[in-house]
Amino acid sequence: MYRAVGVLARERHIAVDDDAGLADLVATVRFHVEPSTGCVHVGDRDLSAVIRRPDAGELASLVSTRTVVRQRLVALQRELGAGGRVVMEGRDIGTVVLPDAPVKFYLTAAPEERAKRRALELRAAGVAVDEAALTLELTERDRRDMGRAHSPLRPAADALVVDTTTIGLEAVVDMMEGIARARLGPLG
Numbered sequence: 001m002y003r004a005v006g007v008l009a010r011e012r013h014i015a016v017d018d019d020a021g022l023a024d025l026v027a028t029v030r031f032h033v034e035p036s037t038g039c040v041h042v043g044d045r046d047l048s049a050v051i052r053r054p055d056a057g058e059l060a061s062l063v064s065t066r067t068v069v070r071q072r073l074v075a076l077q078r079e080l081g082a083g084g085r086v087v088m089e090g091r092d093i094g095t096v097v098l099p100d101a102p103v104k105f106y107l108t109a110a111p112e113e114r115a116k117r118r119a120l121e122l123r124a125a126g127v128a129v130d131e132a133a134l135t136l137e138l139t140e141r142d143r144r145d146m147g148r149a150h151s152p153l154r155p156a157a158d159a160l161v162v163d164t165t166t167i168g169l170e171a172v173v174d175m176m177e178g179i180a181r182a183r184l185g186p187l188g
Helices: 002-011 019-028 054-063 067-081 093-097 111-124 131-147 169-184
Strands: 031-033 040-042 105-108 160-163
Touching (some): 002 019, 067 093, 111 131
Parallel strands (some): 105 160
Antiparallel strands (some): 031 040
């Protein structure tokens, strides 16, 4: 959601510090996520590919520092999670959006490993990338998100912290699923 707002703000020439413009934008934006595909639609527009571009993460980090954006998107995220039995990912889901969720994970990895993984994704999409620069960008984004006044990035007190630096994706998913099943019962 934050990536989409960042992209839309840039397209509409709304500065990241223009709270009035951002408030107008988030008041009218309508999100829909296709459960079967994960495609993200804003209105009738599929933004799935656009929000995965390298600049979208930086834009997300910048607009996420604005209280007017956070208040609206947190409310929308809470609506999505209201029915329970949902998997939601984000930098403040366990601490702010769904603090009473019965299962929370805080996934982390060394910045170099995260940059390597992101570089692989981007290269697969045909985007040239400098891993060293990407590592610096990720580190700066983390620093900014951890230091923001509203909803800083941090693990929830009851989250299981998982360092995935040396663990493969399938092993991480299997571990998380096992824990979720143990706490919640059958998930199907």
